[in-house]
Amino acid sequence: MRFERFLDENAGRFAAKTAIVADTARMTYGELQARSQQLAAVLFERGVRRGDRVLVFMDNCPEAAVSIFGILKAGGVFSVINSSTKASKLAYIIADCEPAAILTIGRLLPVVRSALAEATSIRAPFVLSTGLDAEAVTDHVGAFEACPSAPSYRVEHGGTEDDLAMLVYTSGSTGRPKGVMMTHRNIEAASGSIISYLENTSDDVIFNVLPLAFDYGLYQLLMSVRLGAALILEKSFAFPAAMFDVMRREKVTGLPLVPTMAAVLLQMRDLTPDFLPTLRYITNTAAALPVEHIERLRRLFPDASLFSMYGLTECKRCTYLPPAELDRRPDSVGIAIPGTHAFVVDGAGHIVLPNVTGELVIQGPHVMRGYWKDEAATACALRPGPVADLPALHTGDLFRRDEDGFLYFVARRDDIIKTRGEKVAPKEVEAVLYAHPAVVEAVVTGIPDGVLGQAVSAMVVSRDGAVTAKELIRHCQLNLEEFMVPKYLTFAESLPKTDTGKVSRKLAGDLLESAR
Numbered sequence: 132m133r134f135e136r137f138l139d140e141n142a143g144r145f146a147a148k149t150a151i152v153a154d155t156a157r158m159t160y161g162e163l164q165a166r167s168q169q170l171a172a173v174l175f176e177r178g179v180r181r182g183d184r185v186l187v188f189m190d191n192c193p194e195a196a197v198s199i200f201g202i203l204k205a206g207g208v209f210s211v212i213n214s215s216t217k218a219s220k221l222a223y224i225i226a227d228c229e230p231a232a233i234l235t236i237g238r239l240l241p242v243v244r245s246a247l248a249e250a251t252s253i254r255a256p257f258v259l260s261t262g263l264d265a266e267a268v269t270d271h272v273g274a275f276e277a278c279p280s281a282p283s284y285r286v287e288h289g290g291t292e293d294d295l296a297m298l299v300y301t302s303g304s305t306g307r308p309k310g311v312m313m314t315h316r317n318i319e320a321a322s323g324s325i326i327s328y329l330e331n332t333s334d335d336v337i338f339n340v341l342p343l344a345f346d347y348g349l350y351q352l353l354m355s356v357r358l359g360a361a362l363i364l365e366k367s368f369a370f371p372a373a374m375f376d377v378m379r380r381e382k383v384t385g386l387p388l389v390p391t392m393a394a395v396l397l398q399m400r401d402l403t404p405d406f407l408p409t410l411r412y413i414t415n416t417a418a419a420l421p422v423e424h425i426e427r428l429r430r431l432f433p434d435a436s437l438f439s440m441y442g443l444t445e446c447k448r449c450t451y452l453p454p455a456e457l458d459r460r461p462d463s464v465g466i467a468i469p470g471t472h473a474f475v476v477d478g479a480g481h482i483v484l485p486n487v488t489g490e491l492v493i494q495g496p497h498v499m500r501g502y503w504k505d506e507a508a509t510a511c512a513l514r515p516g517p518v519a520d521l522p523a524l525h526t527g528d529l530f531r532r533d534e535d536g537f538l539y540f541v542a543r544r545d546d547i548i549k550t551r552g553e554k555v556a557p558k559e560v561e562a563v564l565y566a567h568p569a570v571v572e573a574v575v576t577g578i579p580d581g582v583l584g585q586a587v588s589a590m591v592v593s594r595d596g597a598v599t600a601k602e603l604i605r606h607c608q609l610n611l612e613e614f615m616v617p618k619y620l621t622f623a624e625s626l627p628k629t630d631t632g633k634v635s636r637k638l639a640g641d642l643l644e645s646a647r
Contacts, residue, residue: 132292132315132319133203133290133291133292133294133296133315134203134296134315134318134319134353134357135167135200135203135204137356137357138160138163138164138167138200138356139164141160141333141356141357141358141359142160142161142163142164144160144359145159145160145333145359146159146160146161146164147159147160147161148160148359148361149361150162150163150196150355150356150361150362151163151193151196151361151362151364152361152362152363152364152381153191153192153193153363153364153365156193158193158196160359163196163197163200163356165279165283166197166201166278166279167196167197167198167199167200167201167204168201168204168283168284168285169201169278169279169280169281169282169283170197170198170201170202170204170205170278170281171201171202171203171204171205171285171286172205172281172282172283172284172286173201173259173273173277173278173281174201174202174205174207174231174232174286175205175206175286175288176281177231177232177257178231178257179202179205179206179207179231179232180206180207180231180288181206181207181288181289181290181294182206182207182208182290182294182295183206183207183208183230183231183232184207184208184209184210184228184229184230184231184298185198185202185205185207185208185209185210185230185231185232185233185234186209186210186211186212186224186225186228186230186232186233186234186235186256187199187202187209187210187211187212187234187235187343188212188214188216188221188233188234188235188236188239188242188243189211189214189234189235189236189239189343190214190236190366191339191340191342191343191348191364191365191366192236192364192366193364194234194236194261194275195211195343195364196352196356196362196364197278198234199211199343199352200356201278202234203296204285204286205286205288206286206288206289206290206294207231208294208295208296208297208298209296209297209298210224210228210230210297210298210299210300210310211297211299211342211343211344211349212224212300212344213342213344213345213612214236214239214342214344215612215613215614216242216612217242217610217611217612218242218245218246218249219246219249219610220308220612221242221243221246222245222246222247222249222250223250223307223308224300224308224310225246225247225250225253225256226250226252226253227310227503227504228298228310228503229253229254230256231256231257232256232257232258232259233256233257233258233259234258234259234260234275235258235259235260235261236260236261236262236275237260237261237262237263238262239260240258240260240263240267240272243258243260255271257271257272257273258271258272258273259272259273259274259275259278260272260273260274260275261274261275261276263275263276290315291315292314292315292316292319293314293315293316294314294315295312295313295314295500296313296314296315296317296318297313297318297349298310298311298312298313298503299311299313299346299349299444301444301445301554302547302554302555302556302559307556307559308556309502309503309505309508310502310503310504310505311444311445311499311502311503312499312500312501312502312503313447313499313500314500316496317446317447317496317497317498317499317500318353318447320470320495320496320497321350321446321447321448321497322350322353322354322357322447323357323470324448324468324469324470324471324497325350325354325447325448325451325468326354326357326358327469328438328451328453328468328469329385329412329414329438331354331358331360331385332358332360333358333359333360334360334384335355335358335360335361335384335385335411336360336361336362336363336381336382336383336384336385336409337351337354337355337360337361337362337363337383337384337385337386337387338363338365338374338377338378338381338383338385338386338387339351339352339362339363339364339365339387340365340366340367340368340374340392341387341389341552345552345553346442346444346447347387347389347416347417347442347552348387350447351387352364361381363377363378363381363383365377368392368395371395371396371399372399375406375407378407378410379406379407379408379409382409383407383409383410384409384410384411384412385410385411385412385413385414386407386410386412386413386414386435387413387414387415387416388413388414388415389415389416389417389551389552389584390415390417390419390420390421390424390552390582390583390584391551391552391582391583391584393415393420393424393428394424394581394582395582396428396431397424397427397428397431402431404430404431404432404433404434407432407435410432410434410435411434411435411436412435412436412437412438413428413432413435413436413437413438414437414438414440415437415438415439415440416440416441416442416448416552417549417552417553417584419439419441419462419464419540419584420439421581422461422462425437425439425457425461426461429457436454437454437457438451438452438454439451439452439457439461439463439464439465440452440464440465441464441465441538441540443493443524443526443528444499445498445499445512445524445526446471446493446495446497446498446499446524447497448468448497449464449467449468449471449473449491449493449526450464450465450466450467450468450473450538451464451465451466451468452464452465452466452537453465453466456537460533460537462539463533463537463538463539464538464539464540465537465538466536466537466538467493467495468495468497470495470496470497471493471494471495471496471497472493472494472495472516472517472518472521473491473492473493473494473538474491474492474494474516474517475487475488475489475490475491475492475530475531475532475538476489476490476492476516476517477489477490478490480492480514480515480516480517482517485531485532485533485534486531486532486533486534487531488529488530488531488541489529489530489531490525490526490527490528490529490530490544491526491528491529491530491538492516492517492523492524492525492526493523493524493526494516494517494518494521494522494523494524495521495522496521496522498513498521498522498523498524499513499522499524501513511525512524512525512527513525527544527545528540528541528542528544529541529542529544546576546636548575548576548577548585548587549577549584549585550577550580550583550584550585550586550587550614551583551584551614552584553612553614553615555577555587555614555615557574557575557576557577557636558575559611559615560575560587560589560607560611560615560617561573561574561575561589563606563607563610563611564589564591564603564606564607566606566610567598567603567606568594569593569594569597569598569603570591570592570593570594570598570603571592571593571594572591572592572625572626572634573589573590573591573592573626574589574590574626574634574636574639575587575588575589575617575636576588576636576637576639576640576643577640578619578640578643578644578647579644580618583618586618586619587614587615587616587617587618587619588617588618588619588620588621588640588643588644588647589603589617589619589620589621590620590621590622590623590626590639590642590643591603591620591621591622591623592622592623592624592625592626593622596622600620600621600622603620604616604617604620619643619647621643621646623642626639627639627642
């Protein structure tokens, strides 16, 4: 069924139950239902129709949850954009998906205005923003807070479960983000599968500090609403001690982690195995946890199940390792999630023997419809797989499987850098470096980092020493999201190249790692 129906059902079952906790704000399922339905009516009256795209450019906040379900109730397609996105990238996304509306917060409205000034090739969407002064309201910019006072009615949009529900913009090897198209059926399949192996129930209280623009964070919201569970939304993990106070107060049962968070947590002193007594499970994805970190987390949380997982935006989740297998194969990412298939194949698409490296292929109802307006990339990713008549995603990632069928990540075939749970396209960072007048050549790569997973690193050839590393880092900070800014930057007289004269990202990475 269409995904917003889960909110309809749980608002009926749990109207007075807490759905969202954020800072000091609490929102019940009844309130989430009413506010999202009112927003849907406003969107419809503003011209949003079935299949129209609407951007959600916000921090983790209750308004973001209202926006997502309000868009679905209007028959639209939501796309959550990271709040650290710069105007130039936002302009590209606006031009690419041509949204009918943008929902944002007051501090980000200047970024939206700048992006709209760049994206002049499309019809300007209307904007709803929080925190607007009365004089800032125009025909094209309205106050988000006005929505709860708007007329409320169910929008009859005629949509089905095969309609697009969301676009998730993810970095690609070209350096330009691609819009991953996910239908209501895709989301229902992925969320249902994850819920089944985590054994989630409506009694769960899930703590989420991951951005809703990151599909790992987004699905914490989608799954909690599907369950009728409570979701604690936080904006960052910068003050973990304060976060732990919140988790104890709210009796959190589920904690989704990325390796960066795990590293911070494990560096804290004076934590005892009973400091989060209600915690039932921990999940990790985005990058593999070091085996040592897995062992230390298990000692710190002896009563919590730890799930190592692997996923891609293009199908949400691929595999999970049952916690009972951690002792036997702690470095495995497990088996296919329930209701799906995972295969390791050779270049001809044939399944390889155990312990032979090949490409991971995922098949199941959770596989994306394709990339928005990118037929070539879609045709490359979605090709026939071992099981006939099932969507097959060729991940481009190299894996092996053992004799028992458990999977192990080997390497990524492309150059995408995974850092802090985010994906970074080197070419996007290089483009910003090349925009500085003192830069002659630049290459960006990821080098192993115990906290970040991979650290974004750059090697630069400058014009006669006309710029310092500090100046270039500052230049990047002004033009890139925080997680994309190089952590290490060094200068060289020339970049390492292959025999054919091409810049070698691998050789540059080796040099950067040795010089760190």
